[in-house]
Amino acid sequence: MVADTKTAERRSSPGNRKAPSSPVPDDSHIARLCVESGLKMTGQRRVIAHVLSIADDHPDVEELYRRASEIDSRISVATVYRTVRLLEEKGILERRDFGGGRARYEASDSGNHYHLIDVDSGRVVEFEDDEPVRLLAQLAQRLGFDLVSHRIELFGRRAEPEDRKKSPPENRNKSGS
Amino acid sequence: MVADTKTAERRSSPGNRKAPSSPVPDDSHIARLCVESGLKMTGQRRVIAHVLSIADDHPDVEELYRRASEIDSRISVATVYRTVRLLEEKGILERRDFGGGRARYEASDSGNHYHLIDVDSGRVVEFEDDEPVRLLAQLAQRLGFDLVSHRIELFGRRAEPEDRKKSPPENRNKSGS
DNA sequence: TTATGTGCAAAAATTTTGCACAAGG
DNA sequence: CCTTGTGCAAAATTTTTGCACATAA
Numbered sequence: 001m002v003a004d005t006k007t008a009e010r011r012s013s014p015g016n017r018k019a020p021s022s023p024v025p026d027d028s029h030i031a032r033l034c035v036e037s038g039l040k041m042t043g044q045r046r047v048i049a050h051v052l053s054i055a056d057d058h059p060d061v062e063e064l065y066r067r068a069s070e071i072d073s074r075i076s077v078a079t080v081y082r083t084v085r086l087l088e089e090k091g092i093l094e095r096r097d098f099g100g101g102r103a104r105y106e107a108s109d110s111g112n113h114y115h116l117i118d119v120d121s122g123r124v125v126e127f128e129d130d131e132p133v134r135l136l137a138q139l140a141q142r143l144g145f146d147l148v149s150h151r152i153e154l155f156g157r158r159a160e161p162e163d164r165k166k167s168p169p170e171n172r173n174k175s176g177s
Numbered sequence: 178m179v180a181d182t183k184t185a186e187r188r189s190s191p192g193n194r195k196a197p198s199s200p201v202p203d204d205s206h207i208a209r210l211c212v213e214s215g216l217k218m219t220g221q222r223r224v225i226a227h228v229l230s231i232a233d234d235h236p237d238v239e240e241l242y243r244r245a246s247e248i249d250s251r252i253s254v255a256t257v258y259r260t261v262r263l264l265e266e267k268g269i270l271e272r273r274d275f276g277g278g279r280a281r282y283e284a285s286d287s288g289n290h291y292h293l294i295d296v297d298s299g300r301v302v303e304f305e306d307d308e309p310v311r312l313l314a315q316l317a318q319r320l321g322f323d324l325v326s327h328r329i330e331l332f333g334r335r336a337e338p339e340d341r342k343k344s345p346p347e348n349r350n351k352s353g354s
Numbered sequence: 355t356t357a358t359g360t361g362c363a364a365a366a367a368t369t370t371t372g373c374a375c376a377a378g379g
Numbered sequence: 380c381c382t383t384g385t386g387c388a389a390a391a392t393t394t395t396t397g398c399a400c401a402t403a404a
Contacts, residue, residue: 097274099272129316131312136331141336143293144335145295145331149331150330151328152328154324155325156323158321
C-alpha cells in the first residue's frame, strides 16, 4: 500500500461559516466552461470552479472541499461531490485514480501530459510529450476511431544508477508522501 | 445513472460450502507467478489464481468472488480483497478503473495492450502495440524511473469517413462490461 | 513448528441520496 | 415562478481489519 494514509480530519467544524472572503473571480476558466455547458452558476459552484481553475495538482474531493471551504464555508462536501460528478459528465473535469482509494480531479484541457506515480512514495510526476499520444491516436484511427481523450497513468520506481536491470525489484524502503 | 447498477446479491448463502469440484490446476499461470513471488499457495489462492488466469475480461472483486465461490465456496470476500491487493503489490495484477465505482483487475502480463473505450457505446476495444509503452518507458527512464506498470485508457468515437470534425464531444458514456 | 493466511463480523472510508429549503434565470 | 441546486444527516457501497483458528512450508 502506498504511503497515502492520511487520516483526513472529519468535516468542517460548525460555527465559523463565512461568505466569500477572498475575491473569487466571477469567471474563472472552469466557470466559463460551466456557463457554456448551460449550468446555473451558484455561489458554491463559482467557488469550486475557481478552486479547480487555480489548482495545479490533482486534488481529491476532500481536498477540494477544504480549499473551497476556506473561501466560503457555506459549502458542503455533498455539493463538492455533486459538482465534480457533474463537471466530469460535462467533460470539463477528468477523474484520475492514482491509487489510495480516492478519486482525484483535474481540468480536462491541461494538455497532453502523463502522470508518473512513484509506487513507493505515491508522489506524482508529470511530463509532456506528444509522440506517444500521436502513436496511440494513429493506432486507434486504424481501428476506426477518432481519439477523443485519454488517461495515461504510469507507475514507476526510482531507478538506481548502478544496480539496474538485474534481479526483479524487491523491497524498497517506502518514503513519506 | 448508467446501467451499471447491478445490485450484486449479498455474499454467499450459508450451508452449501463445498471443496473444489471443478478441477483447479495446481499451476495456473498466475499461481506460478505467486510461487515465484514467494507466496504460500493456499487452496484459496490457487482457486483465485486459476480464476484470474482463465479470465479474459476485467472482473471486479465481487465478480471474482462469485467465480471463485463457484469452484470452492470456502472462500470469503475478505480473502479475495486481500489477495488482489497482494497480487497488485507484487505486480502480478493490475487495477483498472473503468468508472462504475469498483476496481477491476486483470493479469499484468496480458501484453502491452490498451483499452479503447467507445464514448458513445461504452464498448471496450483492446489492441496491442509495444511502441507507445516503449516510448513512455524511455521518457520515464529519463526522469529517473523504471516503469513498473501502466494504465492506458483511450476514449474514442467511431470515425465516419466523411462527416467528421463537427460538434465537440458531448455525451460522455461511462462504464461498460 | 512457526510464520502466514483465512473466515467472520464489525469497522472504516468514500460516495450517494431524501427531503425541506434556497436561489438562479 | 419554477426548475435546479444545496445542506444535513442518514444510507449505501466498497474495502479494510481484529481476532481466533487453520495451514503451508
